[in-house]
Amino acid sequence: MNAKPVHAAQTLFPVVDDCLQVGGVPLTRLAQRVGSTPFYAYDRRLLTERVAQVRMHLPHSLELHYSMKANPMPALVQHLSTLVDGIDVASAGELKVALDTGMAPERISFAGPGKSEAELTRAVAAGAVVHAESEREIRALAKIGEQLGIEPLLVLRINPDFELKGSGMRMGGGAKQFGIDAEDAPRLLALASSLGLATLGFHIFSGSQSLKMEAIIEAQAQTLLLAERLAAQARDPVRILNIGGGFGIPYFPGEAALDLAPIGAALDAALPRVHAALPQAQVSIELGRYLVGEAGVYVARVVDRKVSRGQVFLVTDGGLHHHLAASGNFGQVIRKNYPVALGNRMSASGDTETVSVVGPLCTPLDLLAERMDLPAAEVGDLVVVFQSGAYGRSASPQGFLSHPDAPEVLV
Structure with missing residues (x-):
């Protein structure tokens, strides 16, 4: 038998009497409080500590925004709203959650392609900043502003002519549905001005989920240079500059946590030049996964133990419909195991067995862990999937096969 492997994510949560604790509550007791499994649980302490860590390493003049698409749970967003400087949303539903926190509307930004006129109208009426991603959106904002008698708060979302190398998702560079191509920005800046719209600045996002510190530093340097070039062609002073995010978290064996110190040092060296060129600009960074991803776990209960031709299967009451990413996205990616443990059997000593x-x-795609070494499990044990605070419940097909939804708790 093998010794049980421990992923760094597991060490973020304390273990007392062999039981994982989330928010200081033993997992077995938390399951009783929720009343059923499966469920998601998010640790308030870890959220607070992650924001503090980011602020410690990044320049003090840099604003920190939470990208709500990573996790829109209202209680979680409410908690983060007290710790960050702004919230970035991507739908009218997310806009409502952000407004309900009491965050000042002008510190809420609305990005994303294909915003409807109804969504744009809600954003303008609320006083949120709209990150326009096309000529159609700019023209619609001018019309809406005239109808409401409100001057829209407009920022141009830019598709840069570079990408974040090594990122999990490349959001910029090449042909993209996101933003306005950098080379077309001067024309649309002029169009906005001709329609009576003031452009407050730019949102430049090149990629996400990067664990390569050097790539992030390079992309941020190019982002700041691009912003200066665009500002030289703008008719209004730049007041808002969102340089995106892209910070990744380690999910799989062999991946190391991102080192923030060199990233912060590079920004600290670059920002004085940017402030000199754009004296009215407030520079911000938006982070989603990096703030919340490691603070959450998904918990399911073993309801059956089966052996098929020598292979052990632990059948749980949760799976792909609640946690699509951990399952491998319907087989569309090369599947790797998220860090998984038995939350009520956390002792690092003892024999293990290989189970799925x-x-x-x-569907055979309903996998939370494939051929992983875990302590010998019994019906009733609690399976924990770590790194589940971002793109978990809200990014999963909960209606698939009509099983019950997974509740969420913030502790």
Whole structure:
């Protein structure tokens, strides 16, 4: 038998009497409080500590915004709203959650392609900053502003002519549905001015989920240079500059946590030049996954233990429909195991067995862990999937096969 491997994510949560604790509450007791499994649980302490860590390493003049698409749970967003300088949303539904926190509307930004006129109208009426991603959106904002008698707060979302190398998702560079191509920005700046719209600045996002410190530093340097070039062609002073995010978290074996110190040092060296060129600009960074991803766990209960031709399967009451990313996105990516443990059997000593953790769905893709070494499990044990605070419940097909939804708790 093998010794049980421990992922760094597991060490973020204390273990008392062999039981994982989330928010200081033993997992077994938390399951009783929730009343059923599966569920998501987010640790308030870890959220607070992650924001503090980011602020410690990044320049003090840099504003920190939370990108709500990573996790829109209202209680979690409410908690983060007291710690960050702004919230970035991507739908009218997220806009409502952000406004309900009491965050000042002008510190809420609305990005994303294909915003409807109804969504744009809500944003303008609320006083949120709209990150326009096309000529159609600019023209619609001018019309809406005239109808409401409100001057829209307009920022141009830019598709840069470079990408964040090594990122999990490349949001910029090449042909993209996101933003306005950098080379077309001067024309649309002039169009906005001709329509009576003041452009407050730029949102430049090149990629996400990067663990390569050097790539992030290079992309941020190019972002700041691009912003200076665009500002030289703008008719209004730049007041808002969102340089995106892209910070990744380690999910799989061999991945190391991102080192923020060199990133902060590079920004600290570059920002004085930017402030000199754009004296009215408030520079911000938006982070989603990096703030919340490691603070959450997904918990499912073993309801059956099966042995098929020598292979052990732990069948749980949760799976792909609640945690699509951990399952491998319907087989569309090369599947790797998220860090998984038995939350009520956390002792690092003792023998293990090789098992596959599966869910209750009628598809072989319903996998939470494939051939992973875990302590010998019994029916009733609690399976924990770490790194589940971002793009978990809200990014999963909960209606698939009509099983119950997974509740969420912030502790």
